Amino acid sequence: MNLRDTLTLSFSTVASYRTRSLLIVLAMALGVAAVVVLTALGDGARRYVVGQFSSLGTNLVIVLPGRAETSGGFPGAALGQTPRDLTLEDARFVGQLPQVRRYAPLNVGVAELAGGGRLREVTVLGSNAELLPIRHMKLSQGSFLARGSERSAQIVLGSQLAREFFPDGRAVGQRVRLGDSRFLVSGVLAPQGESMGFNSDEIAIIPIDYAQELFNTESLFRILVEAKSRNAIEPAKAAISHVLTLRHDGEEDVTVITQDAVLATFDRILRALTLGVAGIAAVSLAVAGILVMNVMLVAVAQRTTEIGLLKAIGAPAADIRRLFFAEALWLSLAGGALGFALGHAGSYFIRLAYPALPAWPPAWASVAGVATALFTGVVASLLPASRAAKLDPVLALSGK
Amino acid sequence: MIRLDAITRVFRMGDQEVRALNGINLDIASGEYVSIMGPSGSGKSTLLNVIGLLDRPDGGRYELDGADVTDLSENDRARVRREKIGFVFQSFHLVPRLTAAENIELPLILEGVAPVERKSRVEAALDAFDLKDRARHRPSELSGGQRQRVAIARATILRPTALLADEPTGNLDHRIGAEVMALLEGLHHAGTTLIIVTHDRELGARAHRHIAMRDGEIVGDET
Ligand SMILES: Nc1ncnc2c1ncn2[C@@H]1O[C@H](COP(=O)(O)OP(=O)(O)O)[C@@H](O)[C@H]1O
Ligand SMILES: [Mg+2]
Numbered sequence: 001m002n003l004r005d006t007l008t009l010s011f012s013t014v015a016s017y018r019t020r021s022l023l024i025v026l027a028m029a030l031g032v033a034a035v036v037v038l039t040a041l042g043d044g045a046r047r048y049v050v051g052q053f054s055s056l057g058t059n060l061v062i063v064l065p066g067r068a069e070t071s072g073g074f075p076g077a078a079l080g081q082t083p084r085d086l087t088l089e090d091a092r093f094v095g096q097l098p099q100v101r102r103y104a105p106l107n108v109g110v111a112e113l114a115g116g117g118r119l120r121e122v123t124v125l126g127s128n129a130e131l132l133p134i135r136h137m138k139l140s141q142g143s144f145l146a147r148g149s150e151r152s153a154q155i156v157l158g159s160q161l162a163r164e165f166f167p168d169g170r171a172v173g174q175r176v177r178l179g180d181s182r183f184l185v186s187g188v189l190a191p192q193g194e195s196m197g198f199n200s201d202e203i204a205i206i207p208i209d210y211a212q213e214l215f216n217t218e219s220l221f222r223i224l225v226e227a228k229s230r231n232a233i234e235p236a237k238a239a240i241s242h243v244l245t246l247r248h249d250g251e252e253d254v255t256v257i258t259q260d261a262v263l264a265t266f267d268r269i270l271r272a273l274t275l276g277v278a279g280i281a282a283v284s285l286a287v288a289g290i291l292v293m294n295v296m297l298v299a300v301a302q303r304t305t306e307i308g309l310l311k312a313i314g315a316p317a318a319d320i321r322r323l324f325f326a327e328a329l330w331l332s333l334a335g336g337a338l339g340f341a342l343g344h345a346g347s348y349f350i351r352l353a354y355p356a357l358p359a360w361p362p363a364w365a366s367v368a369g370v371a372t373a374l375f376t377g378v379v380a381s382l383l384p385a386s387r388a389a390k391l392d393p394v395l396a397l398s399g400k
Numbered sequence: 401m402i403r404l405d406a407i408t409r410v411f412r413m414g415d416q417e418v419r420a421l422n423g424i425n426l427d428i429a430s431g432e433y434v435s436i437m438g439p440s441g442s443g444k445s446t447l448l449n450v451i452g453l454l455d456r457p458d459g460g461r462y463e464l465d466g467a468d469v470t471d472l473s474e475n476d477r478a479r480v481r482r483e484k485i486g487f488v489f490q491s492f493h494l495v496p497r498l499t500a501a502e503n504i505e506l507p508l509i510l511e512g513v514a515p516v517e518r519k520s521r522v523e524a525a526l527d528a529f530d531l532k533d534r535a536r537h538r539p540s541e542l543s544g545g546q547r548q549r550v551a552i553a554r555a556t557i558l559r560p561t562a563l564l565a566d567e568p569t570g571n572l573d574h575r576i577g578a579e580v581m582a583l584l585e586g587l588h589h590a591g592t593t594l595i596i597v598t599h600d601r602e603l604g605a606r607a608h609r610h611i612a613m614r615d616g617e618i619v620g621d622e623t
Contacts, residue, residue, distance in 0.1 A: 314482025
């Protein structure tokens with residue numbers, strides 16, 4: 001019997017046992033769909049996190065006061081002695097390093113913003129002109145903080161704030177009051193949405209000097225540094241550590257983290273997680289495989305006389321083995337295909353329901369899911385198929 | 401041409417031995433029409449199964465068309481069955497899922513005949529066995545006589561040299577049984593060796609050679 005006839009004949013057999021075949025196909029399909037959907041979720045979470053980090057900026061090195069406990073590069077809480085402050089002076093030294101393209105000192109606080117007849121508390125960032133390129137922010141109107149003129153009282157508003165205080169859309173050039181000082185609105189940020197739990201649409205940015213005055217502090221919250229290139233990230237990190245240790249009397253009391261390290265950690269964790277859930281889902285496929293084996297064994301028992309007949313009319317054992325094998329192949333193929341479709345539909349609906357989560361099933365998961373279905377189905381059919389092939393024709397014909 | 405030489409077939413049931421065939425010597429020439437009769441349990445079916453290479457004897461020698469087939473491998477026996485033997489059973493043994501035409505087509509598929517030729521040969525067989533208007537029917541939609549005609553068409557579609565029928569009319573009423581016998585005899589006239597196991601004296605008498613069995617032995621062989 002040639003391959004084509006084997007496939008056609010086994011297909012018509014599978015098709016004629018409709019209910020039973022549907023059940024197996026469904027069991028397989030759910031397993032495959034579980035693999036696809038769960039990996040889509042896992043990988044979506046990974047992409048989401050990676051995307052959030054990337055939106056922070058490229059080749060980013062972040063300096064924060066205090067010593068992180070672990071050396072793994074993870075921004076753990078600063079424990080131990082009260083760290084020495086990170087100052088604007090420190091930031092300027094960091095900015096002088098050859099590996100550094102630009103830097104932006106950062107202070108964060110909350111202050112009352114008044115303007116356009118409105119008043120409310122807003123989150124205020126103090127920084128310099130370099131914040132814009134480092135953080136990949138964009139303006140929708142006006143200009144950012146003027147370079148080198150940190151002493152001019154300018155303010156840049158997040159898009160949401162600008163809309164709230166100046167609904168007519170003409171925020172630039174207006175005067176507002178922040179705390180006790182007056183500022184001139186120089187620009188409005190383009191809408192960016194949330195990133196790392198920080199909604200840049202609802203912030204106001206002022207020059208660092210004003211911020212330190214406003215919050216009455218000398219110490220920086222952070223220094224954002226952009227290295228000259230990807231290869232310069234690690235040297236920059238080392239150089240920054242070195243120069244700050246020197247400046248702090250040999251005390252290594254700052255933490256320098258690179259976005260790459262953080263990103264890599266998250267990436268690793270979430271990849272492992274995705275693999276984990278894929279593995280769990282694959283177990284359900286193994287269960288489906290056992291189901292296939294069971295059903296095939298029952299089929300062999302039910303069709304004993306038919307197998308005897310096939311032998312009587314001259315079917316060699318190999319043909320009979322292949323027929324049952326092909327039946328399992330059809331079942332798992334249909335299960336795999338249906339599961340693939342279900343999984344992708346499921347992922348689509350997840351993306352629809354949670355647009356922020358890029359729940360695209362990774363290609364490897366779809367392939368692995370379908371392949372596992374085929375593999376389990378085929379392996380599960382080996383025993384029943386060889387049992388059928390080994391039947392004694394005389395006994396089989398008499399139904400024993 | 402069939403030559404059985406001191407063939408034995410022993411079944412063991414626990415510590416009991418049943419000699420289903422006990423030293424059978426039998427020559428059947430090509431184109432003969434033979435009936436095998438005997439009481440139930442005398443070994444008729446076992447003999448037919450050995451002749452049809454469905455069963456292996458425990459002793460003796462079997463020569464088919466001049467070749468020793470006693471110790472053929474399982475695969476070779478399947479091939480010989482396909483090429484030289486046609487079986488007809490009391491209970492028809494049609495595949496319930498397949499239509500009459502598809503049942504008849506099965507041996508052609510096993511043999512690897514091309515689809516176009518398959519179609520025309522099945523068509524011809526349906527014609528010859530008066531099953532044309534039943535081609536697309538499943539066995540459950542056919543009468544007993546029609547089912548046996550489908551089974552005979554299937555058994556002969558590869559033009560075997562020997563047709564072995566084990567009580568082919570056992571499940572049919574007398575009139576239909578006679579029709580089926582006429583059909584089988586028609587095949588014999590066309591040159592096929594025909595061996596029929598039957599309980600029915602009247603039907604058995606129609607053969608040209610009558611073999612009587614008892615307790616696994618041949619106790620009568622008349623022409
Ligand atoms: N598979 C088997 N296992 C055990 N005994 C068997 C088997 N097949 C046949 N026999 C025994 O062999 C003898 C001959 O059986 P069989 O050839 O079927 O007789 P018949 O067809 O003449 O009625 C009987 O006694 C039967 O019980
Ligand atoms: Mg019998």
